[in-house]
Amino acid sequence: MVPILETKNLTMDFGGLRAVDNINFHINEGEIVALIGPNGAGKTTFFNCITGVYKPTGGDIFIAPDGTHSERINGLKPNIVTEKGLARTFQNIRLFQNMTVLENVMIGRHCRLSAGILGAILRTKATLAEEKKVVDDSYEILEEIGLTKFANEFAKNLPYGAQRRLEIARAMATDPFLLLLDEPAAGMNPQETKELDEMILHIRKNKKISILLIEHDMSLVMSVSEKIFVVDYGKLIAEGTPDEIKKNPEVIKAYLGDETDA
Amino acid sequence: MSNLVKYFSLKEIKKSLVITLWFMVLTFPIMVIKVNTIENTVIWRWGYLAIIAIGSFILSTLWRYMMERKSLQAGKESKISLQQKLREMGEKNPRLKRGALAAVVVLVVAYPFATSMYQTGIMTTALMYVVLGLGLNIVVGLGGLLHLGYAAFYAVGAYTYALLHVHFGIGFWVSLPIGAGLATILGILLAIPVLRLRGDYLAIVTLGFGEIVRIILENWNDFSYGPSGIANIPRPTLFGIHFKLQQATIFIYFIMVALVVFTIFIVRRLENSRMGRTWIAMREDEIASQSMGIDITKTKVTTFAIGAFWAGMIGVVFAAKTTFINPASFTLWESIIILCIVVIGGMGSIFGVVVGAGILILLPEYLRAFSQYRMLLFGAILVLMMVFRPGGIVTNVRKVYRIDKEKTGEAE
Numbered sequence: 031m032v033p034i035l036e037t038k039n040l041t042m043d044f045g046g047l048r049a050v051d052n053i054n055f056h057i058n059e060g061e062i063v064a065l066i067g068p069n070g071a072g073k074t075t076f077f078n079c080i081t082g083v084y085k086p087t088g089g090d091i092f093i094a095p096d097g098t099h100s101e102r103i104n105g106l107k108p109n110i111v112t113e114k115g116l117a118r119t120f121q122n123i124r125l126f127q128n129m130t131v132l133e134n135v136m137i138g139r140h141c142r143l144s145a146g147i148l149g150a151i152l153r154t155k156a157t158l159a160e161e162k163k164v165v166d167d168s169y170e171i172l173e174e175i176g177l178t179k180f181a182n183e184f185a186k187n188l189p190y191g192a193q194r195r196l197e198i199a200r201a202m203a204t205d206p207f208l209l210l211l212d213e214p215a216a217g218m219n220p221q222e223t224k225e226l227d228e229m230i231l232h233i234r235k236n237k238k239i240s241i242l243l244i245e246h247d248m249s250l251v252m253s254v255s256e257k258i259f260v261v262d263y264g265k266l267i268a269e270g271t272p273d274e275i276k277k278n279p280e281v282i283k284a285y286l287g288d289e290t291d292a
Numbered sequence: 293m294s295n296l297v298k299y300f301s302l303k304e305i306k307k308s309l310v311i312t313l314w315f316m317v318l319t320f321p322i323m324v325i326k327v328n329t330i331e332n333t334v335i336w337r338w339g340y341l342a343i344i345a346i347g348s349f350i351l352s353t354l355w356r357y358m359m360e361r362k363s364l365q366a367g368k369e370s371k372i373s374l375q376q377k378l379r380e381m382g383e384k385n386p387r388l389k390r391g392a393l394a395a396v397v398v399l400v401v402a403y404p405f406a407t408s409m410y411q412t413g414i415m416t417t418a419l420m421y422v423v424l425g426l427g428l429n430i431v432v433g434l435g436g437l438l439h440l441g442y443a444a445f446y447a448v449g450a451y452t453y454a455l456l457h458v459h460f461g462i463g464f465w466v467s468l469p470i471g472a473g474l475a476t477i478l479g480i481l482l483a484i485p486v487l488r489l490r491g492d493y494l495a496i497v498t499l500g501f502g503e504i505v506r507i508i509l510e511n512w513n514d515f516s517y518g519p520s521g522i523a524n525i526p527r528p529t530l531f532g533i534h535f536k537l538q539q540a541t542i543f544i545y546f547i548m549v550a551l552v553v554f555t556i557f558i559v560r561r562l563e564n565s566r567m568g569r570t571w572i573a574m575r576e577d578e579i580a581s582q583s584m585g586i587d588i589t590k591t592k593v594t595t596f597a598i599g600a601f602w603a604g605m606i607g608v609v610f611a612a613k614t615t616f617i618n619p620a621s622f623t624l625w626e627s628i629i630i631l632c633i634v635v636i637g638g639m640g641s642i643f644g645v646v647v648g649a650g651i652l653i654l655l656p657e658y659l660r661a662f663s664q665y666r667m668l669l670f671g672a673i674l675v676l677m678m679v680f681r682p683g684g685i686v687t688n689v690r691k692v693y694r695i696d697k698e699k700t701g702e703a704e
């Protein structure tokens with residue numbers, strides 16, 4: 031079986047700085063994979079390359095939504111990448127603050143809809159039906175994530191944990207085969223992190239979505255992920271199961287420093 | 293009275309007194325001393341000092357009072373907007389709503405017959421600005437793109453009709469869609485170079501664009517007849533019937549009423565459609581909306597194009613109404629007035645734009661006695677608005693979706 035997402039020698043340079051250095055990465059269908067590393071290791075840059083925010087300077091990115099045919103997606107625009115089925119959240123929350131929670135999710139559905147300007151003006155049957163379906167579908171996603179009580183609230187008025195969850199709900203609304211979560215637990219308390227943990231497992235189980243997450247919270251990483259990739263200074267320094275990673279001397283060195291450094 | 297005490301302490305009054313003193317010192321040389329250079333005498337106008345002292349004390353105390361009140365209110369639950377209140381009232385008793393609607397219709401229809409031609413003319417102008425405001429509202433209020441060259445599209449509409457008439461003898465009704473269409477095309481052309489710009493940079497480029505269009509019209513004599521403009525543009529006709537001046541004024545008034553209704557109808561539908569949502573998403577966060585699968589390029593182009601459409605349409609009406617156009621009607625000032633209508637009325641709110649146009653266009657007409665101070669008042673209003681009601685007079689309310697138990701969404 032072909033991995034649903036694979037990068038080959040992915041490299042990203044910013045001037046003289048190599049933020050992502052020849053990373054070979056892959057994730058199979060149904061897996062939850064974590065990408066960890068110290069601050070500034072290039073994790074978010076890696077994300078941005080995959081989702082089309084940056085155009086990688088070297089290497090290739092392949093996706094295979096159906097698990098058979100690989101497709102190269104280098105340098106496609108973010109909206110096209112999203113249409114192809116990769117959805118992401120942001121490290122610093124980027125919700126549409128002055129739109130309601132439901133509308134935020136409806137925006138996520140956008141790329142799966144087709145109503146145009148004439149349909150909107152004439153309110154054709156197709157448009158009305160589509161709009162009704164959008165509201166239904168979006169509401170269903172909110173139910174799943176547990177945000178229905180906020181449905182008509184402005185996104186900016188939500189408590190922090192709920193805003194994080196809404197980011198995930200919005201990403202799920204795009205009907206992805208792979209969900210990329212950029213530090214979903216950042217700023218959450220242990221209780222909220224635990225709920226997030228359950229939610230991630232629930233999403234994978236019910237929606238059959240694979241998940242790639244960047245995270246600093248090791249308890250979350252160790253408990254949900256099946257495989258972990260560790261990057262440091264843009265390079266992939268280790269990959270393996272949580273247990274392997276815990277014992278890996280390279281990883282310990284990256285996080286805690288070398289003995290001779292001290 | 294207790295309210296006043298709540299907001300005030302002795303400290304506040306002291307601060308006001310300091311400000312008063314400061315103002316007295318500052319204005320002393322210009323307001324009090326008057327040197328007569330011919331007779332070499334100095335006149336001391338102490339009375340002015342007293343006026344300044346009293347005036348600045350009252351104003352600064354008032355200012356402090358308002359600021360206190362504002363900061364106290366900020367903590368309270370979000371205020372219910374006027375629009376929401378009206379809507380709720382309408383929902384509670386539909387008869388009242390129907391009655392109010394009927395009253396508005398009667399008022400609108402009777403207006404030109406009950407008042408003078410002058411009044412009708414002013415109202416027509418105000419209605420034109422309502423449509424212009426609604427058009428710019430799509431770009432600025434919904435799309436979040438600060439556009440300072442909107443008058444250029446207005447000019448395109450007006451010149452389309454004027455030139456089509458001069459060269460081909462084409463009438464108002466045919467020119468109306470052509471003017472709107474050409475403005476739309478120009479909107480698309482403008483959108484392409486500014487795709488990567490935002491905020492201040494976008495404002496500067498659009499401002500430049502507006503000036504370029506005006507300067508071209510001013511200097512390209514062979515094409516646009518230069519600063520002398522184009523005169524004798526015919527007023528609109530109805531099935532080939534030509535009206536006299538008075539009837540034509542009333543006729544244009546009704547054309548504008550129809551166009552306002554048409555615009556509100558379309559904008560309302562667009563605002564809450566799939567496309568309208570992308571505009572607002574773009575305003576809120578461009579990167580996030582792109583990551584959610586929205587094509588930013590397409591969204592920006594449609595925003596500019598649809599915004600320009602209304603300006604082009606109203607340009608044609610403007611040419612027909614005034615029967616004479618020249619580039620002086622399409623200056624930066626025009627763009628700024630329209631922008632002010634949107635900002636003061638309430639960004640993104642249709643009702644707000646209507647109110648804003650009413651205030652900014654009708655008030656100066658009725659307050660002609662103060663015309664000398666118009667700019668001063670205008671500036672003061674803008675500053676006060678930004679401090680006390682940054683969201684505009686009517687803040688926009690997002691549509692509320694109702695979802696009943698069986699999960700069937702129902703859009704109002």
